[in-house]
Amino acid sequence: MTESKYLYGMGRRKSATAMARLYKGKGKITINDKLAADYLNDNKSQLAEITDPLALVNKQADFDITVVVKGGGTSGQVDAIKLAIAKAINVGFSDLRTVLKKAEFLKRDSREKERKKYGLRSARKREQFSKR
Numbered sequence: 001m002t003e004s005k006y007l008y009g010m011g012r013r014k015s016a017t018a019m020a021r022l023y024k025g026k027g028k029i030t031i032n033d034k035l036a037a038d039y040l041n042d043n044k045s046q047l048a049e050i051t052d053p054l055a056l057v058n059k060q061a062d063f064d065i066t067v068v069v070k071g072g073g074t075s076g077q078v079d080a081i082k083l084a085i086a087k088a089i090n091v092g093f094s095d096l097r098t099v100l101k102k103a104e105f106l107k108r109d110s111r112e113k114e115r116k117k118y119g120l121r122s123a124r125k126r127e128q129f130s131k132r
Contacts, residue, residue, distance in 0.1 A: 007092040011083025016072030020084035025064025053086040053105045
């Protein structure tokens with residue numbers, strides 16, 4: 001691990017952006033100055049998804065995590081946080097890169113909402129065709 005106060009990682013998904021800092025600690029996760037359980041309304045699957053990169057490398061109890069997340073909905077935010085934590089681990093422990101990469105935690109999901117086009121109802125939906 002590098003000799004700084006914390007490890008930093010940034011992740012994006014859809015329109016959500018997350019900045020994560022990993023400090024030496026006991027496993028407390030804070031998202032936007034709230035406990036992770038409170039921020040995610042005690043959604044167990046989303047809480048587990050956030051800690052997946054840490055669980056993969058057996059470092060769940062080694063770090064306190066603070067996350068600042070903006071934009072998007074909860075699903076996009078959770079994916080952005082997961083990517084940010086994985087990138088932070090990669091910065092501090094470059095030997096774990098292959099493990100994280102094989103589990104696809106360092107891959108950014110680039111799918112975003114397509115913009116609405118002029119003359120259409122939505123991105124691709126047209127007005128109904130009338131023959132007569």
